[in-house]
Amino acid sequence: MSGDRLTRPITRRRVLAMLAALYASPDIALADPLGPVTKLPLPRYASLKTDRVNLREGPSKDHPTKWVYERAGLPVEITAEFEIWRRVRDSEGVEGWVLHSLLSGRRTALVTPNKTGENSSIYVRASESADLAATLQSRVIVNIRNCDGAWCLIDGDGFKGYIQQVKLWGVYPNEKID
Structure with missing residues (x-):
């Protein structure tokens, strides 16, 4: 039954159509996603806790350092969580991973x-x-x-x-x- 709705493959086009229908529905409230580790909203802003924070290419110390921030209090946007790591984006759009212990919930801008x-x-x-x-x-x-x-x-x-x-x-x- 190749024409059956249940056996048709899920294509990108069908997924986008389903998402568009969800967003258009007035009785469905879409909440901000929550981080799987902290259960806090994603994305959210935080700040760097210390004057030296390594931004890594991936969520482990085995990944190379992309950048070293040297400005405590610098605001960053947390966009993802993985165990003790947080993916962040800075004001210039640079993204990478930092240890959660190097971030503060103190709001700066x-x-x-x-x-x-x-x-x-x-x-x-x-x-x-x-x-x-x-x-x-x-x-x-x-x-x-x-x-x-x-x-x-x-x-x-x-x-x-x-x-x-x-x-x-x-x-x-x-x-x-x-």
Whole structure:
């Protein structure tokens, strides 16, 4: 019965059609996937815990080091989990694996990482009409205190104030953080 629906091979086209039907269905809520190890959402942001973190090509110390990060607090996006390893992506799109013990749940962000030479205004309140609290250069690492989906309260060495959320890498669009 080659024409039977149950014996037809699953093709890429059929899988895509099934996925499209699922997404189009209003009564099916698709949740963010959870990591198999931590049961935390994937993807999610974290930060580097130390000044020296090896980014490896695969999830073991047997895999070669692709890159060495030398900036504690740098935000990374965790995209996968495997045992004690986490696959991460940095603000430049570089991906690899790091030991989970070298990551922190502390939320940090980079200010306008792709706009070298651009300064960003930090305000005393969440409004462009508020007084200026500071001006930060591109790629400055900031601590995230909270975000309301449009503005984030941030701080760092010698400054504290609000910045528009879209100017940060390390926070998802419209994400709320308490």
